[in-house]
Amino acid sequence: MKKELFKQLPKVDEIIKIPEIIELSKNIDYFNFTEGIRDGIDHFRQGIARGIITELHLKDVVETIKNIIEKKSQMNLRNVINATGTLVHTNLGRSLISEKAAKNVVDVITSYNNLEYNLEEGIRGSRYDHIEKLICTVTGAEAAVLTNNNAAAVMLALNEFAKDGEAVVSRGELVEIGGSFRVPDIMKISGTKLVEVGTTNRTHSKDYKEAISENTSMLLKIHTSNYKIVGFTKEVTNNELAEIGRENNVLTMEDLGSGVLVDFGKYGLKKEPTVQESIASGIDLITFSGDKLLGGPQAGIIVGKKKYIDRLKKNQLLRALRVSKMALAALEPTLRYYLNEREAIEKIPTLKMILEDTVKVKERAAKLLEILQKNNVKCRLVETEATIGGGSMPGETINSYGVGIEGNPVELEREFRSGTPHIVGIIRNNQFILDAKAVKDSEIHPVANRAVDIIKNK
Ligand SMILES: *Cc1c(COP(=O)(O)O)cnc(C)c1O
Secondary structure, three states: OHHHHHHHOOOHHHHOOOHHHHHHHHHOOHHHHHHHHHHHHHHHHHHHHOOOOOOOOHHHHHHHHHHHHHHHHOOOOOOEEEOOOEEEOHHHOOOOOOHHHHHHHHHHHOOOOOOOEEOOOOEEOOOOHHHHHHHHHHHOOOEEEEEOOHHHHHHHHHHHHHOOOEEEEEHHHOOEEOOOEEHHHHHHHOOOEEEEEOOOOEOOHHHHHHHOOOOEEEEEEEOOOOOOOOOOOEOOOHHHHHHHHHHHOOEEEEEEEOOEOOOHHHHOOOOOOEHHHHHHHOOOEEEEEOOOOOOOOOOEEEEEOHHHHHHHHHOOHHHHOOOOHHHHHHHHHHHHHOOOHHHHHHHOHHHHHHHOOHHHHHHHHHHHHHHHHHOOOOEEEEEEEEEEEOOOOOOOOEEEEEEEEOOOHHHHHHHHHHOOOEEEOEEEOOEEEEEOOOOOHHHHHHHHHHHHHHHHOO
16 A cells, blocks of 8 residues: 555656746755755655545645745745734844835946946045045944944954953943853953952942042943832933043943934934933943934944044054945935934834834734634734833833734734744733734735634634
């Protein structure tokens, strides 16, 4: 019996001639195409061997192979729908860049460009020149340089200014950012000795002053991006730290993490310290990310006094940590939006979503609810709490709405996540929820269709 079935199994050369299969070869490389066919045949071979498959139809084999090839033709790095309610979600790619920025990336990288070429003089140019002035205009800094990300920016600055020296940091600011950015470890890698001052909850000016010795290279302030110390607390402000640095002739630096350029306080949210304020405080160097609240591509931005930035530009490590042309191409249009704040909050997706009226979010959730209920999916509208994420406003939430779906939440979470389109939701109070805050208008129908499919197949 099994022997007979094995004999009936089609060969690769036979499958490859079937028109439906030929059609599929157009969207995939030959390697994955033939591997898909072999995997499909193998699936049936194993099924027969185990006695699970007791009859064989060519159309089933073709169907299975079609599914395998279709899966293989998708890129591994692909789109997901963010129904988590966390806007700058590091696992889901952080900030979305604007249409204009995305278009500029495509334009720049599908053609030769002046990345490191000075078109006026016909000589070698610097990749940093395209954007330095713009960064200075929007932040108020004297000078700027870019790296691959903020972790690289911090490492570069420590390497240049505090290698074999000491950097003084408050015990309340020894942060760990997800994905292994831990301040003590970064110090080690950079060859800097970490000198901790103060206590977890309280650090005073005198703590920094007393720690300063001839070995001190830097006073470093780090934004506590993802946690909050509450209660009986005291921290030294960047203004105070800059002054201590000046008085003692020690360089000061602030790792701002997120890089906020608009004052969220004005829009009714919790105020986050802005880059402009850090510059105004007199701190010598400030580092921040391009893809957190700035709403641009992955990049590290270092702003500050020209004499220090000039030294960073000459550091050999910068070559290894340098910003990509794709990031530069996305960053320039993003930063240009900041020349007019109104435009920035309308056109930069991260800012737009953060500031979007809750009424609009509720409408989106209600639209999804309506479609689902029409299709007999048991669900209800729920109030949720969205978070900004990306290391800003820890503990703060934004009122939001979502749709809670009836059923085993763990199973639902897995099913929404694994099928296409991939939809990542959340589980709260033992309920699976699709939070509408970070879901685009154009994604409501795809989410609804997928949800209906999942529930129907139960
Ligand atoms: C996020 C963050 C970093 C790391 O920035 P990346 O751009 O992810 O490398 C470093 N420091 C602080 C305080 C942060 O919030």
